[in-house]
Amino acid sequence: MPQETETTTVGQLPTPSGDESRVPVVSTRLVWLLWGVSLGALALYVGSGETWGLSGLVAVDGLTVLMWVTVTFFSGIVHSYSRRYMAGSRNVDRFFVRVFAFTLAVMVLVAADSLVLFWGAWLVMGVVMASLVGYVDGWPQARAAASLARRYFLASSALLGVALGTMWWHTGTTTVSGLVSTPGATPSTVVLFAAGALLLAAMVQSALVPFHTWLLSSMTAPTPASALMHAGFVNAGGILLVRFAPVVTVDAGVMLAVVLVGAASALTGKLLKTVQTDVKGELGCSTVGQMGFMIMQAGLGFFGAAIAHLVLHGFYKAYQFLASGERVTHESPTERNPTGSVGLVGVVVVVATAVAGGVLFAALTGKGTGLNTGLLLVLVVVLTVLQATRDIVGRTALRSAVRYGLVPLVALPALAIYAGVYRAVDGLLAGLPAVGQPAELTVVHGLVAVAFLLAYLAIESGVYRHSTRLYVTLLNAGQPASETLLTSSEDYHEY
Template identity: 75%
Template sequence: MTGDEQPTTVGQLPTPDRERARLPATLTRAVWLLWGASLVALAARWWRGEGWELPGLVAVDGLTVVLWTAVTFFGGIVHSYARRYMAGSRTIDRFFGRVFAFTLVVLVLVAADSLVLFWLAWLAMGLVMADLIGHVEGWAQARAAGALAQRYFLASSALLGVALATLWWETGATTVSGLAGATSSTPVLLAAGGLVVAAMVQSALVPFHTWLLSSMTAPTPASALMHAGFVNAGGILLVRFAPVVTVEPAVMLGVVLVGAASALGGKLLKTVQTDVKGTLGCSTVGQMGFMLLQAGLGFFGAAITHLILHGFYKAYQFLASGSRVEHTAPNGTSDDGSTGAVGVAVIALTALAGGGLFAALTGKGTALDSGLLLAGLVVLTVVHAAREVVRQSGVTAAVRYGAVPLVALPAIAVYAAVYGVVEGLLHGLPAVGEPAALTPVHALVAAAFFLTYLAVETGVYRRSERLYVRLLNAGQPARETLLTDTEDYNEY
């Protein structure tokens, strides 16, 4: 495949014949039917206020139905998009088979009550995703990326298996629900540590983010499914096993620290990325850190809300990543790098109003507990989003300043409403409704967020060449997965 012997052909992709299009069309319809069934299950759960179960095997509760609805919706979008994206591919049936199998496995995972069934679904989920990462035939880099991801996922499954076996040996429970009464002991603490590290690996938190940044060989629909769904498994794991990870405050503090480290690390890594998908990958690393941080603060409902909303956003970003590549000259709508005194005032007032609105609508941040840190994160998020709007030079100052509160505050209200719905659906799950007590560690985390934000937004961190090089190295994919020559991926 030299590229010198055959001319490059550019043209419309061939429309697959009916025989080849049959399986993708069938599986796409099946996923959308599953989404419809999930909506029915969600409505029934909301109306009845109780779930149903097959004792010892599966338990359909509020967490199950909300995740079923989200997973099948994302799956339907990816299936529909991939029908055109994969058109003409010789491996289209295999690709759709893997994507549909992944969707089914996740549906089993979020409903599993049996410890064995949960572990098997976790293992299968990782193996199928590794296969999707290495899906493209003929690319040594794709095979290397799939093999790398598989090693990470097998390690995560091994950690989870050891943790679950330890819990079974210590408590005698064979189901997730049977762990509701877990008490603090050395084996339980060791199992909780194993659960946290397994979640970190699966969610690509720092320092386990290399597999995610090396996975760009996956077809774009698979990347969307990965970033919108697969990496969320860490948050799901902690929510499911909340009685174990909350058994000791020190474990929750550990979750806060690893989540905060990844959130800050992902933000810094993102600043040195030069390609669209690499930037999105580092963004996912940071967002998964936020998800685990919220769980560590005791706000498991906020973690689930975050993974759902982030899933919507990141699926769109990946599926639209091709349109982000510019082939035109700058058109004058770019960031001009300045804010000004009036802009600073608008941003600050909008951020404080957004934090207050969030606190008023959710009740989080109105007491002297970890809710203050959660509300503070909302304030920082509004600051970042508002600053991006204010710094745009393509519209008049009056429009920019007026748009900030008109967009930010309704968005916060929508977020708070979704949070309220999710929290209501999670009501009754063991150990998911209590915020953590404030400690000096939480104050240090808040200070770290504030200082890192200032460093990034003011550009101070760029003065250190050593930091830049370290970030650049830390954000590199594994060498064997890099595509460095067009001949490596020139199909013609």
């Protein structure tokens, strides 16, 4: 790479004047204004507990105000960040218009009560995001990535259209509220077909395996657009399942299917991440896995947990993408072991903290205290704490006393915060139908639990690294579409 000789300076962003475009600053101020309005709507809903809107068109409920606050906040951060990041781009106005349009599309989606309006917002959201993936003019790989993403998003919109059209034909209703109140206790073949189409649409939009290629190929998008995509766009699958929960929960077999596709993506995304060699590739595979967790939680009957997960994951992933531009050195791979052996004391600390975390989560949320799918939810929490605490204890650069004392002091308060967020989200969703009913345990749930345990042991022990075939399989499965890849390092300087 060429030697860098220019000095980088950071100063106050200029206020546009004269012939300079005011689109970036105006759209940024508008989106922060929308955030303020959304906060007011949230406070009003919490105070009154009543749904309001326009009959047959929009309905503002707990899910609506929560997602309004979340998406406008993420969009505000992306807008503010992009004013400097996109400065000097020839098409900067187009970028800001599209990001703002995407924000409005999501706000309409979560408020829509009309089936036509809901489907239209879903379609527009995908089309706008595909245009952001191919934002850079004249870049063949960006055009290919945008084309690929557009095909996936149009397929998702078609599946959603089939599901909504089928339910309209079956029930005669043209609203979301009317549709979710009619499936009944005994599912028909028509309802099961619609539920399957809804699940497929959610899988495509949330980049679940095997539909994850569009997400891994979307790295041609500007980094702020990637942040908005991973923090907001992929969450649409979870929102779809929550909105149409009465349709999805009408049959235990459909719920098991939701659990299985979510678990498969969660485990596969975790494994794919271990063989990635670039920062954004790791983040993309992480999103595949995290969206799998989100969908799985919905399949377990814990829709509040799914929404809490997508909100917290959005904060984390937006930060990770916006911070991914730090300098990365070009070097040859070397043997390295960032974490050492934890020892007997470390094992005791890690296991004790994970078990205490599971007990704390169950006590604060009331989940996992009965013979239902809450037990599997608590198991996932325990395994997550195990992995996080193992990483901390294994960092031998820290003194033992610091490592062992730091683990419970960080993990348990963090779990308490997560449980608090979960309960708050559950409270906001309390008025929605069929969102607070955990499923009954089955043999399939037991097999999923065993799969998670085995995957955790395989990753922690590193045994999966000894299989060349598995490594190649994971490497191939985690590759973007070939036409979206740059094959020459010189192209990086051009685009």
